[in-house]
Amino acid sequence: MRPxxxxxxxxxxxxxxxxxxxxxxxxxGLMAGHAADRPDEAALRDGEGRITWxxxxxxxxxxAADLSAKGLVAGDRVSLWASNRMDGVIFFLACSRQGFACNxxxxxxxTCAEIIELLTRLGSAAVVTEPGWGADRxxxxxxxxxxxxxxxxxxxxPETVPSAGAVPATTPHGNANAVGYLAFTSGTTGAPKxxxxxxxxxxxxxxxxxxxxxxxxxxxxxxxxxxSHHIAWVGVAQWLICGGExxxxxxxxxxxxxxxxxxxAATYVLGVPTHAMDLLAQQKTQGVERLGxxxxxYMAGSPIPPTVAEAFVNQGIKPQNVYGMTENSSHQYxxxxxxxxxxxxxxGRGGPAYEIRIFDSENPDLEVPAGTVGQIGxxxxxxxxxYFANQDATQAxxxxxxxxxxxxxxxxxxxxNLIVEGRLKDLIIRGGHNIYPSHIEALTMRHPDVEKAxxxxxxxxxxxxxxxxxxxxxxxxxxxxxxxxxxxxxxYDMPEFFSRVExxxxxxxxxxxxxxxxxxxxxxxxIPDPVRYQxxxxxx
Numbered sequence: 001m002r003p004x005x006x007x008x009x010x011x012x013x014x015x016x017x018x019x020x021x022x023x024x025x026x027x028x029g030l031m032a033g034h035a036a037d038r039p040d041e042a043a044l045r046d047g048e049g050r051i052t053w054x055x056x057x058x059x060x061x062x063x064a065a066d067l068s069a070k071g072l073v074a075g076d077r078v079s080l081w082a083s084n085r086m087d088g089v090i091f092f093l094a095c096s097r098q099g100f101a102c103n104x105x106x107x108x109x110x111t112c113a114e115i116i117e118l119l120t121r122l123g124s125a126a127v128v129t130e131p132g133w134g135a136d137r138x139x140x141x142x143x144x145x146x147x148x149x150x151x152x153x154x155x156x157x158p159e160t161v162p163s164a165g166a167v168p169a170t171t172p173h174g175n176a177n178a179v180g181y182l183a184f185t186s187g188t189t190g191a192p193k194x195x196x197x198x199x200x201x202x203x204x205x206x207x208x209x210x211x212x213x214x215x216x217x218x219x220x221x222x223x224x225x226x227x228s229h230h231i232a233w234v235g236v237a238q239w240l241i242c243g244g245e246x247x248x249x250x251x252x253x254x255x256x257x258x259x260x261x262x263x264x265a266a267t268y269v270l271g272v273p274t275h276a277m278d279l280l281a282q283q284k285t286q287g288v289e290r291l292g293x294x295x296x297x298y299m300a301g302s303p304i305p306p307t308v309a310e311a312f313v314n315q316g317i318k319p320q321n322v323y324g325m326t327e328n329s330s331h332q333y334x335x336x337x338x339x340x341x342x343x344x345x346x347x348g349r350g351g352p353a354y355e356i357r358i359f360d361s362e363n364p365d366l367e368v369p370a371g372t373v374g375q376i377g378x379x380x381x382x383x384x385x386x387y388f389a390n391q392d393a394t395q396a397x398x399x400x401x402x403x404x405x406x407x408x409x410x411x412x413x414x415x416x417n418l419i420v421e422g423r424l425k426d427l428i429i430r431g432g433h434n435i436y437p438s439h440i441e442a443l444t445m446r447h448p449d450v451e452k453a454x455x456x457x458x459x460x461x462x463x464x465x466x467x468x469x470x471x472x473x474x475x476x477x478x479x480x481x482x483x484x485x486x487x488x489x490x491x492y493d494m495p496e497f498f499s500r501v502e503x504x505x506x507x508x509x510x511x512x513x514x515x516x517x518x519x520x521x522x523x524x525x526x527i528p529d530p531v532r533y534q535x536x537x538x539x540x
Contacts, residue, residue, distance in 0.1 A: 002075025004179040006385035021353050021381035022200040026176050027096035030240040046086040046250040058164035063094035065166035070154040074099030076125040081106035084250040088227040091128050096180055099173030105183035107228045109492035112140040126154040135490040176200045185326045194388035195326045204381035205329035206237030208351025219244035224271035230326040235270045258282045262292035269294050272301040272432035276308050277462050290315050301432045302464040309344050323347035323420050327384040332418045346417035354380035364399040373421050376410040377403035431463040435493045443487040449474045456514045458497050468497035468528045477531040497528035
């Protein structure tokens with residue numbers, strides 16, 4: 001067993017057990033229970049097939065056996081850099097069976113070099129990937145890059161995934177408090193932190209959500225967010241709790257997301273508001289009166305536009321407004337009995353697995369009076385076990401009384417619902433994809449003709465935000481995009497607006513006031529030019 005240094009506290013853990021927030025169930029244990037009770041019922045589906053709980057367990061056991069045969073032991077890390085095929089879920093459960101920690105948060109938007117860096121950070125013993133996956137995979141020899149990782153014991157592609165049959169010689173790993181899930185996240189430094197979760201910290205929030213929203217064995221849970229995003233694993237956790245069917249965002253070739261939702265008879269759909277807006281637009285274009293069998297549409301990542309909520313309500317679909325982060329999952333959410341105004345304007349009151357309070361935005365140790373806007377802080381059973389191999393980041397995330405500081409601003413309404421007011425963090429969220437301005441700025445400043453740079457969000461009705469890059473310097477927009485590409489910026493993070501300015505609004509200490517830039521763009525005092533990155537091959 002390879003140990004992790006975590007925040008796990010035995011006394012606090014016992015309190016969570018006493019309150020029923022934690023149990024002895026592991027991810028694998030829950031799956032095996034469903035397989036024993038209902039082996040022939042549908043469990044998991046992607047664009048290539050549909051398998052039962054019994055078939056799922058057989059596949060999980062075969063992969064677990066193969067990983068162990070390749071020398072992996074409990075505590076080893078297994079990283080996933082692949083599409084939304086059901087293989088990702090199966091590997092995750094195989095890791096749970098053997099006590100490995102699964103790291104599924106490697107995005108398609110990453111470059112090969114970035115993936116190698118993250119694998120090295122974790123010392124991953126195995127990697128699951130597929131040809132052509134990644135921002136620059138077609139231009140890099142990723143296999144050769146993996147050959148340079150001495151700690152890597154196994155690699156898998158869709159063609160080399162073991163077939164069902166083998167079963168590990170060891171009994172299933174039974175510690176629900178061991179680190180079993182690792183997800184990279186980041187603030188604005190460009191140096192991602194890796195969040196650690198156990199089965200208990202992930203399941204605590206899932207139990208709240210599944211209970212309050214009435215998920216059952218008849219529920220069909222479909223995530224529009226990819227398996228590299230935490231939202232998808234919030235869905236997986238709820239699926240394991242309720243025992244319904246999990247459907248990944250992997251429709252067959254030629255099938256739209258709208259058709260996939262209808263064809264699968266999904267009842268509980270998870271995504272971001274951008275997903276909802278696109279589906280509603282497609283519904284209107286195709287003349288589809290109702291979004292299939294959907295009963296609930298979970299939305300996180302940005303505010304829900306009133307027109308979106310109204311369009312769902314008119315179809316008999318209940319929108320669910322959610323706030324959270326990888327560190328504490330979807331802890332704040334609206335409830336089925338909330339009215340439309342509450343759903344649009346707030347993120348609800350959440351569940352017992354997480355408690356939040358509001359703290360002074362300048363002094364995180366000072367709680368502010370009711371109704372005051374401040375930094376959102378929280379604690380509870382669904383909170384992360386800390387950041388992998390990063391004591392400084394873990395320690396800096398808490399105030400003196402042990403409340404986890406989110407970096408987001410919020411307040412409570414009179415009914416105790418959370419209103420998210422904005423971000424202390426310098427982060428741009430484009431259609432659910434996190435973009436870090438400081439990384440863009442650092443690469444921009446490598447250009448010899450740039451004096452200062454600021455990347456900031458420009459509001460967008462469909463995507464929420466797009467990136468605007470403003471500079472003081474003698475470079476035009478196209479040349480700057482070419483420079484950023486040369487410096488290694490992912491095409492998914494490229495600015496979509498550009499402006500050259502004479503000066504920036506500054507604080508007394510000389511820092512650029514980005515909120516003033518945002519306001520200037522909103523007022524029309526700053527009118528950036530739209531730009532679009534074109535690769536050398538002519539694609540986007």
